[in-house]
Amino acid sequence: MRRVAMVGALSLALLGAGLAEVVAPAAATSDGRVRAADAAHHAERARKALVKRRWGRAVHESEIAVADAPENGEHRRLLGVAYLRAGRFVSAARAFEDALTLRHDDHAAALNLALTQVAVGQWDRARATLAAHAGGIAAPDRGLALALAGDLPGALQVLMPAARLPEADAKTRQNLAFTLALTGQWPQARALAAYDLPADAVDRRLATWAALAQPRAASDQVAALLGITPAGDPGLPVSLALVAPAPVATPIAVAAPPPPTFVSQIVPPAAPPLVSRPVPPAALVPTARPVVASRSRPLTPGGYYLQLGAYENAAVARDGWRGALRRWPVLGRLRPTGIAADRSSSLYRLSVGGVARGDAIQLCRGYRLRGGRCFVRLAAGDRPAPWRAGSRFAAK
Structure with a gap:
């Protein structure tokens, strides 16, 4: 293969x-x-x-x-x-x-x-x-x-x-x-x-x-x-749909065994911020919310960060941090950090973290449930944000 x-x-x-x-099949024959x-x-x-x-x-x-x-x-x-x-x-x-x-x-x-x-x-x-x-x-x-x-x-x-x-x-x-x-x-x-x-x-x-x-x-x-x-996609032609085999009849007295449960080998982090049209926050809230990191549970230190966005410079990123805290004050438990994209640009990547991978994933999921965008990555030289000192937007 x-x-x-x-x-x-x-x-x-x-x-x-x-x-x-x-x-249309090119050879309309029973052979x-x-x-x-x-x-x-x-x-x-x-x-x-x-x-x-x-x-x-x-x-x-x-x-x-x-x-x-x-x-x-x-x-x-x-x-x-x-x-x-x-x-x-x-x-x-x-x-x-x-x-x-x-x-x-x-x-x-x-x-x-x-x-x-x-x-x-x-x-x-x-x-x-x-x-x-x-x-x-x-x-x-x-x-x-x-x-x-x-x-x-x-x-x-x-x-x-x-x-x-x-x-x-x-x-x-x-x-x-x-x-x-x-x-x-x-x-x-x-x-x-x-x-x-x-x-x-x-x-x-x-x-x-x-x-x-x-x-x-x-x-x-x-x-x-x-x-x-x-390109525009009308979908797979109906004539090409795969027809599943007809199910075998099961005697009424015999219960059919349940299908095996598929277990992913990857603990999926939050999807990256690639959706071109924002989804209303209400549409993202499931019936039973997953457990996310909260004030009552201590976070485990580690090398993973939530990247919250890329901004024109560090000063603009401060407004992004304020918005993130208004959306979910729990993030105020951590110190905002960031990195410059490269030496030739003032682009500033706002992040928060320094925690274990599981905590970072849960935090990012919780933030996304509240309409935010983020993804989890490894540490990349993240440094404390220069405007953190005296900020009044930290979670109370």
Whole structure:
């Protein structure tokens, strides 16, 4: 089975996609072998179209292949890749889900599914997908996908050991460098990027990463790394929907056993602030709120921080801190901190923390439940905010 891999400067080696057309099976015959052969023919034409970057033709040919052989998992995955290259993330996610339904061990489809879930803002589902297929996805690919899904600490736990191996390549090092940049560790990211890049290319690479660190929409990072232009998506054609097998009738006297419970291997931190349209706070409050760090429970010191936002300078960040305290005074238990984005910019990243990972995750969840935006990251040289002394906005 061919593995789909992330290569080069944080790009993902995927086959391409294009615009959908009306699908009709090219071989309307009852001969299954003829239809299978016809499906293979169109699948091959789709692959050639992907190589030529003819996304529309790739989608059309792969849709015919799936229509002729709907139970073929490889054709379903190919269809997902075509949709993904065409910028149709919702349809791509459905195709990859169908491919995994047909072939549970298709780790290439799982990696692509996680990327499309990130692109549509389903970060929790993306992390669960990566956890379920952790053993089948190469560490450089899984680490970068975790970073895109918002689990920066988990991404570093995967990428750092991989980068220390003697066989570590440029892709592994660059994926780690990008993840370090997302956590705000720009000096370390620069040093690692320079290991494989000429000196005149390092600044350009870091400038690209700085733009990706502040996405305006959920799909921005995935689209940029894959070189994809997001497009309008009418959804997967009804004719291509995967029909689940009919359930087997169970005798009334025998109770059917409950389905196994899926347990994610990753403790999901709060999703990164990628939602382009704010969600009303009321819509985020579940029936039973998760337990969050409160005044009564002491916080455990550690190396994790909540990044609350990036501001024009430290003075502007002070207003951001005031707003955060008005939204949730519990944050006043901790001293506000921050870091400059880099030496060439006055951009100031407001943070708060210095606590254990579990406490940071719970604090960020609580803040998001109150309409705030944050994500959890490792310490990156955070220093006490210069305007903390005498602030009257601390929690009482």
